[in-house]
Amino acid sequence: MVIGTRPGAPTGTSLRSLVNGFVLTKQTEGKSSRTVEFYSENLKRFLWYAEKQDWPDDIRVITEWHIREFLGYLANEKCRWGLKGNGSETSQGKASHTTVHHYFVVLANFFGWVVREGILKESPTAKIKVAKPKTKVIKPYDHQEISRMLAVCDNDYGHNAKFLGSRNKAIVLVLLDTGVRLSELIGMTLEDVNTSNGNISVMGKGSKERVVRIGKVAQKALWRYLIHRPDNGCQELWLGEEKGPLSCGGVQCLVRRLKERAGINGSGGVHRFRHTFALNFLRVDKNVFNLQYLLGHSELEMVRRYTATLGMEDALKAHEKASPADILGL
Numbered sequence: 001m002v003i004g005t006r007p008g009a010p011t012g013t014s015l016r017s018l019v020n021g022f023v024l025t026k027q028t029e030g031k032s033s034r035t036v037e038f039y040s041e042n043l044k045r046f047l048w049y050a051e052k053q054d055w056p057d058d059i060r061v062i063t064e065w066h067i068r069e070f071l072g073y074l075a076n077e078k079c080r081w082g083l084k085g086n087g088s089e090t091s092q093g094k095a096s097h098t099t100v101h102h103y104f105v106v107l108a109n110f111f112g113w114v115v116r117e118g119i120l121k122e123s124p125t126a127k128i129k130v131a132k133p134k135t136k137v138i139k140p141y142d143h144q145e146i147s148r149m150l151a152v153c154d155n156d157y158g159h160n161a162k163f164l165g166s167r168n169k170a171i172v173l174v175l176l177d178t179g180v181r182l183s184e185l186i187g188m189t190l191e192d193v194n195t196s197n198g199n200i201s202v203m204g205k206g207s208k209e210r211v212v213r214i215g216k217v218a219q220k221a222l223w224r225y226l227i228h229r230p231d232n233g234c235q236e237l238w239l240g241e242e243k244g245p246l247s248c249g250g251v252q253c254l255v256r257r258l259k260e261r262a263g264i265n266g267s268g269g270v271h272r273f274r275h276t277f278a279l280n281f282l283r284v285d286k287n288v289f290n291l292q293y294l295l296g297h298s299e300l301e302m303v304r305r306y307t308a309t310l311g312m313e314d315a316l317k318a319h320e321k322a323s324p325a326d327i328l329g330l
Helices: 015-028 033-052 064-076 097-116 143-158 162-178 182-186 216-228 248-261 271-284 288-295 301-322 324-328
Strands: 199-203 209-213
Touching (some): 015 097, 143 162, 143 248, 162 182, 162 209, 162 271, 209 288, 271 288, 288 301
Antiparallel strands (some): 199 209
């Protein structure tokens, strides 16, 4: 993504020009389109703020205090980026600590790259410390919540919304049965699906391909969706209402609407299905390496969080039998 420049510093030290160079570097390094988009969108907002504050377009005069000012804006400002109305709901309230940390990581990566390119001697982020977000207890969707979302899909299907009802049900069950990331879901093509055995090829982070599987229930839902999916030459598996490829935002929106219609008020969206898959898989198969492969994790750190969550659940269930106050009859 090329971000527009404005008159200012020579091209070699222009903040905007260097952002473009950084994004191009990420593309040539083979980063996934989702990763490149993540860097690009975050840096585009950083440039928006820089221009709004009339910062010079010369990276040599960007200091630690410019970065601190930007992070402060993130942490405290409501209605960020000048956005209002539909499509900007996540920017209407103060940014979470996780969001602030994400922006800091992007800026640290960008300025670190500028240093390696020999344009700066030191990164303005070098002396800034932003603590990592605290680990939260993982909360999966429970059986009742899944059933209620599927009931909404079945109701739509039974009231002549055959395409949308079958598509939404198939998406819910594929997410539940595979734990794939959102970017992996929308990246699926018709050729990736083996309808005879339920295997699906997915392209994960770092352009690493793996094979996941769906069971009989999800296979039936996917088969029904493919019956009602128009054969319009589009190779992407999931189509939107206009029969073009379904976007990340489209999947997030349909899950949000399903939850609302099903009367589910809890937090979490698409990614919560990934947690649900992981915890249910570990309850049946304790092999963390199997789960690591299926989720596409390069390290076991995240898998250990799932095992810790199961340990917590087991401990709480054990307490139901071992409560000293209950045993003593107090």
